[in-house]
Amino acid sequence: MNFEREVESRFKCPKCGGNSCRVEKIAVTGAGITRLLDLQTNVFYAVVCENCGYTELYSKNVIDGKGDRIMDILDVIFG
Ligand SMILES: [Zn+2]
16 A cells, blocks of 8 residues: 555645645654654655645554555545
């Protein structure tokens, strides 16, 4: 199961209706105490509409934890 490939093939922008996107991985360092302690870095999939620039973020931890069930999630997101 390749989340990026599935999203790119199913993508439909909720803002402009475009169906072209790219998926990037971004890392976000936690704020506050977690940042001070350097405890964790959160990684997200950023799904960027190539038509209007609208971006959605999905937690990589959650997505990866879904395994094959991610197909069900994608059905909910994109119909
Ligand atoms: Zn769009």
